[in-house]
Amino acid sequence: xxxxxxVDLKLLRVFAxxxxxxxxxxxxxxxxxxxxxxxxxxxxLETRLGVKLCQRGRSGFRLTEQGVAVYESAQRLLAxxxxxxxxxxxxxxxxxxxxxxxxxxxxxxxxxxxxxxxxQRFVSRGHDVHLNVYVGTPAxxxxxxxxxxxxxxxxxxxxxxxxxxxxxxxxxxLGFFCGRRHPLFGCKAEGKELLEEISESRIVxxxxxxxxxxxxxxxxxxxxxxxxxEALAILIISGAYxxxxxxxxxxxxxxxxxxxxxxxxxxxxMSPFDVITRRGIAPPxxxxxxxxxxxxxxxxxxxx
Numbered sequence: 204x205x206x207x208x209x210v211d212l213k214l215l216r217v218f219a220x221x222x223x224x225x226x227x228x229x230x231x232x233x234x235x236x237x238x239x240x241x242x243x244x245x246x247x248l249e250t251r252l253g254v255k256l257c258q259r260g261r262s263g264f265r266l267t268e269q270g271v272a273v274y275e276s277a278q279r280l281l282a283x284x285x286x287x288x289x290x291x292x293x294x295x296x297x298x299x300x301x302x303x304x305x306x307x308x309x310x311x312x313x314x315x316x317x318x319x320x321x322x323q324r325f326v327s328r329g330h331d332v333h334l335n336v337y338v339g340t341p342a343x344x345x346x347x348x349x350x351x352x353x354x355x356x357x358x359x360x361x362x363x364x365x366x367x368x369x370x371x372x373x374x375x376x377l378g379f380f381c382g383r384r385h386p387l388f389g390c391k392a393e394g395k396e397l398l399e400e401i402s403e404s405r406i407v408x409x410x411x412x413x414x415x416x417x418x419x420x421x422x423x424x425x426x427x428x429x430x431x432x433e434a435l436a437i438l439i440i441s442g443a444y445x446x447x448x449x450x451x452x453x454x455x456x457x458x459x460x461x462x463x464x465x466x467x468x469x470x471x472x473m474s475p476f477d478v479i480t481r482r483g484i485a486p487p488x489x490x491x492x493x494x495x496x497x498x499x500x501x502x503x504x505x506x507x
Contacts, residue, residue, distance in 0.1 A: 210247075211248075211251060212280075212281070212284065214244055214245075214247055214248040214251065215248070215277045215280065215281060216281060217230075217234060217241065217244045217245070217248070218245065218248055218256065218273070218274065218277060219274065219277055219278065219281060220233050220234055221241065221245070221257075221264075222266065222274050225264060226259070226263070226264035227241050227242060227245075227259060227264065245257070252273065254267075254269040254270075254273070255267050255269060255270070256269065256270035256273055256274075257270045282502075298328075298330040298331070298332060298488055298489050298492055299330065299331040299332065299489075300331075300332060300333070300487070300489050301332070301333045301334075301335055301489075302332055302333075302334050302335070302354055302489050302490065302493055303335045303337070303352065303353045303354045304334065304335065304336050304337070304353065304354065304355060304356070304357075304493075305336075305337045305338075305339060305343075305344040305347055305348065305353040305355070305356030305357070305358070306318065306336065306337075306338055306344075306356065306357050306358060307338070307339070307340070307341060307344065307357075307358035307359060307431075307432075308338050308431045308432055308433060309431070309432035309433055309436075309449065309452050310357075310358075310375075310449075312449075312451045312452050312454070312455070313375060313449065313451045313452075314451060315373045315374070315375065315451075315504070316357075316373065316476075317372065317373065317497060317500040317501045317504050318357060318497075320500045320503075320504075321493070321496050321497045321500040322334075324496045324499070324500060325492070325493050325496045328492075330489075330492070332489060337352075337353060340410075340411060340430045340431065341358050341359060341360050341361070341411050342411060344356035344358055344360075344479070345360060345364045345367060345479065348367060348479050348480065348481060349364065349366050349367060349481065351481070354480070354486075354487070354489070354490045354493075355478055355479060355480045355490060355493070355494070356478070356479050357372065357476060357477070357478050357479075358476060358477070358479075359375065359411075359412075359474045359475065359476055359477075360477055360479060361411060361412055361415065366481065366482050366483075367479045367480070367481060367482055368479065368480050368481070368482045369477045369478075369479055370477055370478050370479075370480075371475060371476075371477055372476045372477055372478050372497075372501060373475075373476050373501065373504070374473045374474065374475050374476065375449050375451075375473070375474045375475075375476055376449065376450045376451070376471065376472075376473060377447045377448065377449055377450065377471065377472040377473070377474055378447070378448065378450045378453065378464040378465075378467060378470065378471050379401075379420075379445065379446070379447055379464065379465045379466060379470035379471070380439050380445070380446065380447070380448050380453050380457075380462050380463065380464055380465065381439065381442075381445050381462070381463055381465055382439050382440045382441060382442040382443075382444075382461060382462055383440075383442065383460060383461050383462070383463075384441070384442025384443075385404075385442045385443070385444075385445065386404075387400055387401075387404065387445070387465060388442075388463050389463065390463075390465060392466070393466045393468055393469050394466075394469060397465065397466050397470075398420065398421055401420055401422065401445060401465075402420075402421065402422055404444075404445050405426035405427065405443055405444045405445070406420065406422050406425050406426055406427075406444065406445055406446060407425060407426065407427040407428070407429060407435055407438045407439065407444040407445070407446040408425035408427070408428055408429075408446065408447075409428075409429060409430075409432075409435065409446075409447070410428045410429060410430045411430065412474075415472075416446070416447050419447075419470070419472060420470075426444065427444055432448065432449065432452060435447075435448060436448060436452065436453070436456070439462065440456060440461055440462065445465070447472060448462075449474075450464070450471075478494070478497060480494075
């Protein structure tokens with residue numbers, strides 16, 4: 204196939220639907236056409252491509268080796284076409300106004316966060332938009348989205364609040380760290396031996412995740428509580444406390460030798476990050492477009 208035409212995209216969508224449904228018969232309802240039409244369209248596609256895509260008959264439906272390769276390529280192509288259509292549709296709209304965005308602190312070093320690329324994608328469209336960014340605790344962000352001061356917020360929200368929509372975005376890796384001045388610095392132990400040492404140390408916990416942090420350590424209470432990651436890092440660097448930190452955020456001090464991740468094989472957690480909006484409220488155009496860009500960026504990141 205030297206050139207791609209509209210009819211080829213249509214035939215590839217038919218092929219993708221057949222594979223998804225698991226055969227010609229099952230695809231009739233999804234495509235709203237008869238089996239003879241589907242067979243004819245598949246024959247046209249195979250002729251256009253010059254390869255046999257599938258085996259069908261009494262033995263059932265099965266993709267050929269070439270069919271598997273074409274299906275995988277078609278998935279990438281059709282996703283790119285859909286993204287292109289989304290991009291051009293948004294470009295037709297001239298969005299104006301203010302977008303009020305909330306985030307939790309210390310995510311700038313997280314390579315998995317889709318926010319930097321989303322922001323670049325959003326502002327590159329040429330909209331006349333003023334962006335207001337508020338950094339706060341999870342509880343503060345939920346309160347501000349709920350009362351309308353923020354259009355949306357991105358962060359880790361351990362308990363869901365009625366009136367808000369929570370959409371999973373990505374996950375942040377956490378490790379358990381000590382500072383260079385702490386007695387456990389240099390320790391390579393794992394398991395029970397280390398947990399006994401930890402139980403006799405001062406633990407700093409995140410206020411919004413205190414019980415979760417302590418339960419994972421088998422400790423009954425914290426010696427210090429913080430509401431943001433920077434304060435947590437300060438206490439750990441002091442050498443007086445141990446605690447969980449985002450691995451990406453702690454990396455800068457691990458590199459300089461001021462911190463060490465303890466028991467990386469056993470003391471590690473994953474914190475899910477969500478995007479939250481008000482439930483039951485039709486999003487204004489400025490929010491809808493940003494959410495579309497956020498979703499598109501997250502999809503691209505997931506597909507690598």
